[in-house]
Amino acid sequence: MPTAEVFAPLLDPARYKGAHGGRGSGKSHFFAEMLIEDALSERGLLSVCIREVQKTLADSAKRLIEAKLAEHRIGEADGFKVWRERIETPGDGVIIFNGMADHTAESIKSLEGFRRAWIEEAQTLSARSLTLLRPTIRAEGSEIWASWNPRRKTDPIDLLLRGSPPTGAVVVQANWRDNPWFPAVLDQERRDCLRDDPDQYDHIWEGGYVSALTGAYFAKHLATAKTEGRIGKVVADPLIRRRAYWDLGGAGASADAMAIWVAQFVDREIRVLDYIEGVGQVLAHYVAELRARGHGEALCVLPHDGVNT
Incomplete structure (x- = not known):
């Protein structure tokens, strides 16, 4: 399956894999396809897609995974079978969909033996849920994936994967400009947001933390400068006066x-x-x-x- 260059570091095995950024980056599409690829290459793989709160399957990644199976013409002949609440994968494997808020210390044990856990909308995951999940997904070669649009530096997933990442964790930032298949209709939405709601533009489209400074004088000018690549890292010139x-x-x-x-x-x-x-x-x-x-x-x-x- 074609992969955007920004996600290439996530293709190699790692205990923790994370992708954070704004809308239109293709984070969820990448993880959905990687889950299918792993199920094809590792028969009998047990995988779970997780959200903090999942009231219905419509809130889960199930529909996206189904769309990816159809897009790549992968079906029952390849060992995949879609049921109402789960997707069977080759070699008696399965992909299930859970809300972490519904789990207790006892019920979470049902996920022992699962070797892939993909946390969607990980910015909403509570510290309690992370504490329950991490030691449960412990089978040899297991991986915990997270995709999210950051809200605050203090959110548990940011503290884990961006504050002090576990040894061997691989984390990338992906935004709309990193997506070679970024659709024109979304680009127009992005431009409209920059024009009409510059206070929120950086959070929604560039993966920045939510700003507490709504109405800041220079919000639109800063958002435009960032979009045009005029904000970045610089170094001091030793020959020029400070x-x-x-x-x-x-x-x-x-x-x-x-x-x-x-x-x-x-x-x-x-x-x-x-x-x-x-x-x-x-x-x-x-x-x-x-x-x-x-x-x-x-x-x-x-x-x-x-x-x-």
Whole structure:
């Protein structure tokens, strides 16, 4: 089955595999196809597709897997048989669909022996569910997969696979631009979102965390810059002077925040290298912080009222 380049690292065996990102990246399509491929190559494979809450099978990945079987003309002759609540796979294997919220410490034992667990919409999975699931999927060669659109850094799946990933975990970020089959109708939806709802664009389409700053002044400009590839990692040029731009705040408990941006002008680029913020600190604190971060020789640029301070 054709695979987008962004998902290539997930093709090799790994205990944990994760793909996070925004809408239209093809994360779910990739995992659905990989589940079919694994069932074809490992007869008798037991697999489970998991959501935190699954009220009906319509909430599960079952319909997507069925569509992939039809798309690639894989059926009963190949050992697959679709039933109402499960899909049988070659060699007496099976794919089932579960909601983790319905499981208890006792009932989760029914998944022992399963060697694939795909967590869909993993951003909603609770810490309790992860704690139950991880030791249960423990058969030799078993794998736990997760696909999700991040919400917060503190969500359990982000803490597990992006905060301090387990040894050998393979995690990729995939967004719409990584999908070679990204449909035109979705691209128009993306453009409309950028125009009409820039506050949410980064979360919905670029896989960013949900912003608490709805209505921020520059939300649309930042979203456009990111879409056009104008936001990325930069390095300092050792031959060009650094400049530290200060927005002054006073000292004391009721003072405004002090903010300092460190930047370089390289040709026609403005490279932002660092940011420092604090409240209630004396000026010497920020001077020491600039030196500690390697900006001791920076030209300090004060605002128009800087002479007052």
